[in-house]
Amino acid sequence: MHTQLLLEVSDDLENVCNWVVDTCLHKGSRDNMSIVLVCFSNAPKVSDEAVKKDSDLDKYLESRIEEIMEKSGEEGMPDLAHVMRILSAENIPNLPPGGGLAGKRNVIEAVYSRLNPHRENDGGAGDLEDPW
Numbered sequence: 721m722h723t724q725l726l727l728e729v730s731d732d733l734e735n736v737c738n739w740v741v742d743t744c745l746h747k748g749s750r751d752n753m754s755i756v757l758v759c760f761s762n763a764p765k766v767s768d769e770a771v772k773k774d775s776d777l778d779k780y781l782e783s784r785i786e787e788i789m790e791k792s793g794e795e796g797m798p799d800l801a802h803v804m805r806i807l808s809a810e811n812i813p814n815l816p817p818g819g820g821l822a823g824k825r826n827v828i829e830a831v832y833s834r835l836n837p838h839r840e841n842d843g844g845a846g847d848l849e850d851p852w
Contacts, residue, residue, distance in 0.1 A: 722818030723757070728770035733757050739823070746822035777814045778827050781807070785831045797836050800829065 722743065726736045737755045744753055788806050792798045807828065808821050816823035 722816050722823060724764050725770065725816050725819075727759070727764040728767040729774045731766050733759065739826070742826060743816075743819045743823045746825040747820075773814055777812075777824065780812070781824060781827055782831045784810070784812075785828060786835065789832075789835050800832050803832055804828065 723736065723740055726739055730736055737757050740755055740757075741753050784807065785803060788803050789798060792802075804821070804825075812821065815821060821828075
């Protein structure tokens with residue numbers, strides 16, 4: 721299901737493969753992974769509706785991350801692991817089926833990096849016991 725959604729958002733098969741592997745890694749997989757994606761003529765095509773839904777989700781995540789980081793102003797900038805824990809406890813609509821919050825980790829990391837460019841330790845996935 722996750723791959724089908726990604727194919728509705730992008731026709732760049734290399735990106736789709738990278739997103740699938742990244743999602744697996746963000747969900748905690750430590751195995752060697754390879755992915756081969758073969759798309760036949762009836763494979764999902766890019767859908768304007770899916771692209772809009774994905775874009776809306778990205779905007780929602782960006783606003784939530786901004787809120788989280790603004791609220792913790794007095795306590796100092798939260799690390800990425802803290803932001804992920806807060807987001808994982810929320811009921812976020814329209815997360816990718818099969819990927820969940822891990823399927824949007826690249827978006828979350830990009831927003832976090834933009835808002836906190838001078839971070840010393842971003843609290844990577846290895847610092848999280850069960851982030852999702």
